[in-house]
Amino acid sequence: MNTPERRSAVELRASQPGRLEGYAAVFGFPSHDLGGFREIVRSGAFSRSLKSSGHVRALYDHDGRSVLGRAGAGTLRLAEDTRGLHFEIDLPPTTVGKDLAVLVERGDVAGASFAFRVPAGGDEWRNTDSGIVRELLDVDLHEITITADPAYPDTTVAKRHMPILHRRLALALRFLETCR
Template sequence: MSKIERRIFPAKELRLYRSRSGGMTLEGYSAVFGKPSENLGWGDFEVREYIAPGAFTEALRKSDCRAVFNHDPNLILGRESAGTLELKQDSTGLRSVIHLPDTQLGRDLAVSVERGDIREQSFCFVVGRDQWEEDQKKRIATRTILEIRDLIDISPVTYPAYPDTDIARREALRRFGGKVSGQSSQRLKHFDRHEKTLKIKGLI
């Protein structure tokens, strides 16, 4: 069964535009191609993750993505089928345009972005294809996400945390576990327990 994953990036050029009529538009990149993630490694290996150019092509063909705040479905900001969320893949990454609602949530978020309190965006997705590479000499494992099968939501977020960081680390250990430290099996058990906790909390 495919896992839902979330990634958070500093929002490249996240900007708030106000029209003369009072409309509020939030624009920026929800994901940037070729940019390394933070080190997801554990033990002897450094683990980095990249999104390949064109990774969103399949997802954008069929998506009805939502924009929500802090990944809370109750805090809706826009939706593709309603024309209040626009997504476009270009050479840089996945660009998003959210036409914010004239609600307390929309107005508060606009002010927070203008003040610089909100600087990160996250996206929730299901991977279609990925590729792992290993450099034993440098002790580096690299995951490249080649295709995102489903794009569930994008989200301006308060905290730049990775809800599934440990799961990404665990997957790396599953692939390279026999070549890292002798504590790998114990760490895998820890990650399995942590994943169950995240599922109970509804974070994955």
Template sequence: MSKIEKRGGTLGVETRAADEKRTLVGYAAVFNSSADIAGWWTERIAPGAFAGTIGGDVRALVDHDMGRVIGRTASGTLRLSEDSRGLLCEIDIPNTTDGNDLWELVERGDISGMSFGFHVTKQEWDETVDPPVRTIQAVDLIEVSAVAWPAYDDTTIGKRALQEWRDANSEILDPAATDDLPVLRKVANDKLRRSMLLDLKVRNRG
């Protein structure tokens, strides 16, 4: 399986306590917000990008650490939804060392952000601008995390995705046929999307 991409930042997370239940609430992703990914490209998440994945079995973690689970959709302790702003997360914090420490750190303001780990399943690239713009249209959501630092330093998978898009375009685009460029770009994007979905199915089967 390919490496998981991680994105997020100081989008805000807050504590809510009622009926002896402690819940963290925040946004792991915001739609149509431009993020500079290490100067390599600008990235945006399109509304609806999580619609096909938030019903799956997703974990809530501390700082993307797979060994520090604090919630899970399958158990009902993590609830995910899309609204007009982005991906909203509600995590019922457990009475564990990680849970208690996290609750204290959020209340103190030491941890104030959320993030998410994902595989891209549908995307578009616009290279008519510099740096290129990547629009993420659909993802396979793996986890959401409460984080102390934005996770924008992981660019390896994204750079590979850009190269795949360029390779797909170079196979069919005729530089002289500028009048047909928008149509040809759509064909290239569709071809890459089918390839990525096939790859995802193969990986999931394994």
């Protein structure tokens, strides 16, 4: 099968103007039913792929016309940590980028997803008491995407209002300087 599979992810945070960050996958948490099976991403599943991730793009809703960033350009940063596949996207000053920032802040867009292929031996299937489970051990990552309809139910979104914090800090510093 040559068509990349797409899976939704977990936490998304906007930490400053023009930047979104979060998790495109969280290790050990099952997806929704994906058509007769659930999926779990194992820690380390992206490590091989991340060594040559320059081609990986960040998209809005898996739409290749809505590019948000690319690893090779430095506008998308990807890393595996103990929680999952972490990403940071420097949003472009385009209509899509600006609209998405608003949608994330409002909570209308609440997740992330990823498109991938599984190389030979990159997954394990097992039958459990709760049904069939596919565990992803090694994937070829093609994209991450920001979406309102993630496949993994543990998705959360938070937007930090750093400009407000910076203004408050600046005011506090000015106040302290006047107290000298």
